[in-house]
Amino acid sequence: MSEERRLDVLRAIVEDYVRTREPVGSRILTERHRLGVSPATVRNDMAALEEAGLIAQPHTSAGRIPTDKGYRLFVDQLAEVRPLTVPQKRAIETFLSEAVDLDDVVTRAGRLIAQLTGQVAVVQYPSLRRSGLRHLELVPTAEGRLLVVVITDTGRVEQRFLDVPVGMDDGTLGELRARFNAAAAGHRLTEIGTAFERVTEAMPDEHRALATAVAEVVTAALGEESEERIVLTGQANLARSSMRFEQGLRPVLEALEEQVVLLGLLTDMTDDAGVAVSIGHENRLAGLTETSVVTSGYGSSDGDTVAILSSIGPTRMDYPGTIAAVRAVARYLSRVLPS
Amino acid sequence: MSEERRLDVLRAIVEDYVRTREPVGSRILTERHRLGVSPATVRNDMAALEEAGLIAQPHTSAGRIPTDKGYRLFVDQLAEVRPLTVPQKRAIETFLSEAVDLDDVVTRAGRLIAQLTGQVAVVQYPSLRRSGLRHLELVPTAEGRLLVVVITDTGRVEQRFLDVPVGMDDGTLGELRARFNAAAAGHRLTEIGTAFERVTEAMPDEHRALATAVAEVVTAALGEESEERIVLTGQANLARSSMRFEQGLRPVLEALEEQVVLLGLLTDMTDDAGVAVSIGHENRLAGLTETSVVTSGYGSSDGDTVAILSSIGPTRMDYPGTIAAVRAVARYLSRVLPS
DNA sequence: ATTGGCACTCGGTTGGCGAGAGTGCTGGAG
DNA sequence: CTCCAGCACTCTCGCCAACCGAGTGCCAAT
Numbered sequence: 162m163s164e165e166r167r168l169d170v171l172r173a174i175v176e177d178y179v180r181t182r183e184p185v186g187s188r189i190l191t192e193r194h195r196l197g198v199s200p201a202t203v204r205n206d207m208a209a210l211e212e213a214g215l216i217a218q219p220h221t222s223a224g225r226i227p228t229d230k231g232y233r234l235f236v237d238q239l240a241e242v243r244p245l246t247v248p249q250k251r252a253i254e255t256f257l258s259e260a261v262d263l264d265d266v267v268t269r270a271g272r273l274i275a276q277l278t279g280q281v282a283v284v285q286y287p288s289l290r291r292s293g294l295r296h297l298e299l300v301p302t303a304e305g306r307l308l309v310v311v312i313t314d315t316g317r318v319e320q321r322f323l324d325v326p327v328g329m330d331d332g333t334l335g336e337l338r339a340r341f342n343a344a345a346a347g348h349r350l351t352e353i354g355t356a357f358e359r360v361t362e363a364m365p366d367e368h369r370a371l372a373t374a375v376a377e378v379v380t381a382a383l384g385e386e387s388e389e390r391i392v393l394t395g396q397a398n399l400a401r402s403s404m405r406f407e408q409g410l411r412p413v414l415e416a417l418e419e420q421v422v423l424l425g426l427l428t429d430m431t432d433d434a435g436v437a438v439s440i441g442h443e444n445r446l447a448g449l450t451e452t453s454v455v456t457s458g459y460g461s462s463d464g465d466t467v468a469i470l471s472s473i474g475p476t477r478m479d480y481p482g483t484i485a486a487v488r489a490v491a492r493y494l495s496r497v498l499p500s
Numbered sequence: 501m502s503e504e505r506r507l508d509v510l511r512a513i514v515e516d517y518v519r520t521r522e523p524v525g526s527r528i529l530t531e532r533h534r535l536g537v538s539p540a541t542v543r544n545d546m547a548a549l550e551e552a553g554l555i556a557q558p559h560t561s562a563g564r565i566p567t568d569k570g571y572r573l574f575v576d577q578l579a580e581v582r583p584l585t586v587p588q589k590r591a592i593e594t595f596l597s598e599a600v601d602l603d604d605v606v607t608r609a610g611r612l613i614a615q616l617t618g619q620v621a622v623v624q625y626p627s628l629r630r631s632g633l634r635h636l637e638l639v640p641t642a643e644g645r646l647l648v649v650v651i652t653d654t655g656r657v658e659q660r661f662l663d664v665p666v667g668m669d670d671g672t673l674g675e676l677r678a679r680f681n682a683a684a685a686g687h688r689l690t691e692i693g694t695a696f697e698r699v700t701e702a703m704p705d706e707h708r709a710l711a712t713a714v715a716e717v718v719t720a721a722l723g724e725e726s727e728e729r730i731v732l733t734g735q736a737n738l739a740r741s742s743m744r745f746e747q748g749l750r751p752v753l754e755a756l757e758e759q760v761v762l763l764g765l766l767t768d769m770t771d772d773a774g775v776a777v778s779i780g781h782e783n784r785l786a787g788l789t790e791t792s793v794v795t796s797g798y799g800s801s802d803g804d805t806v807a808i809l810s811s812i813g814p815t816r817m818d819y820p821g822t823i824a825a826v827r828a829v830a831r832y833l834s835r836v837l838p839s
Numbered sequence: 840a841t842t843g844g845c846a847c848t849c850g851g852t853t854g855g856c857g858a859g860a861g862t863g864c865t866g867g868a869g
Numbered sequence: 870c871t872c873c874a875g876c877a878c879t880c881t882c883g884c885c886a887a888c889c890g891a892g893t894g895c896c897a898a899t
Contacts, residue, residue, distance in 0.1 A: 186861050188861080205872085222880045223881075262659050262660060264729070298639070300637070310651065320651070396757070397754040397757050399753070409739060410739050526893080538843080540841075540844090541841055543894075544841085547893095557892090
């Protein structure tokens, strides 16, 4: 009983089941896959695979379907990488390069993933905490309010209002702006706290209060976990006939709306290098036990990960295709990101 | 055969059907609604209502359900306004007032609507074209690129990159910024084109090219239809057991993802005054023929509509409750919006 | 105009039956 | 030791018939 053929059988089962979404039996398998052996032999292999927990049968007299564990083995060892077609690559490139600002880049990336994979796409905005500061702007508004605008080198713009008790003139403001910008230039947003401290200390007494207030607002705004934003696209794909979830799609949609939790999941599973896959019950989120998640980090061209993008679909998904699409978009995105 | 009682019957049918989501028959009706007449009489009224196209029966021996036309009559004449409870109002107020910036306001408004109505919420960002300009910022980035940041009085921030062929010094940039800001102060974004023209004409020759380029980018960016952004929340509500669509929810989800078309629909149906309702086939969008849309404009406290928010659910929805929720959120939103 | 009575219609459910698909097992061949 | 053909067994699915109940429409009586 060759070990190798058993894996061939598993691969054949996964591929067939993904394509037809019907449990696959021994006869069909031998007809469609030139395994060179008879159905009876395949049945023996199947029994072994089932014993190992890699496949299961929905009911006694039905074919087999892969288990989560089976998919895992398939993804790790059996799946053949299938690069995107040239037209697909070109489509990604042109569609992304047409984007006019960061919002546009992120939503377009989402559409792209949703379209290429036929599944749900999740794209995170470049994380503030992993970005650098490009520019800090202070805009006085009518009454005693100050608008603080932070522009990162990944293109994000954040704004906060600040109530300033004392009046201030444009000169002070200009100086403040210049000093802060000089102090922060090139630093990661997480590191500017100390740089700002030096600035505030150097300010003349009468303006020190204002300076500390600004510094506080900026660091507070950028430290907030809640400011991690994501974009969701392609939910309509979940309702396609090809996706039937045992539990219905309610739990899935609900899980997707818990953006904070969802983002946590994605962050945890993404290691810096390349694409990560989480299958079925490997997802700690209850609503996603019938789905698999394929994610990749993306970032500036120097390889730093500043955000995550991913595709979510049923465990019975086209893993090679999805992985290829996610990887490709992540790469192009890294190239296109303002840096 | 009193006309008035016939309408009572219609109202009773709508209310019962909305609550139980089951076709309602003559017996049940008399039991639950103290109409003071017997089932047989109700049957006669029902026959008349059906003749008038206000109700229908799914199959011969089932109760009646309202038609789109029936809902329309109900909404226009029969529905009793039901104000929100005090706790609900308070919840709206506190939840919205906790928002830290415009993004936050819009997403919170969406969550609120989705939660209050148990349906899908659509919230449009304040339209650029109907906003005023608060501040224009020019930020030079490393190479010969200029980042143009536009801040509106509704709190939106838009940004565009601009390639500038010639070198430029901070002084020129500062002057340009000052002039543009002075010229645009207080104007609607749609009107700043002419104001900008005067600025560019007044510039010395060597900087005129740069000035026109900036003016062009700003007006182009703000004129784009595509820059109308919306936020969608509560899709998970569509999958609740209480919502069964004949055609499944695929067409609904698809319609919701066509953001441009959807926004067009909402814009068309919103008249400046108050809440508008569009029922079933009144929606021109094919995917939304089984749904009803309740929208309201919102804007700054002076009553101008700068954006739209709405709730979308099955035609069999709680109209009074939905209308009340949409109206309330729109009002609070108008108060909270920076102005 | 309203009402009680009555025959009728039709969808939904239940139970039984047969066909088909797939399995596990066993015994024999290479 | 591996492979394979044959066979009995199991279980789902689709079909059909029968039945039940809810609800209607109509009519005659008040």
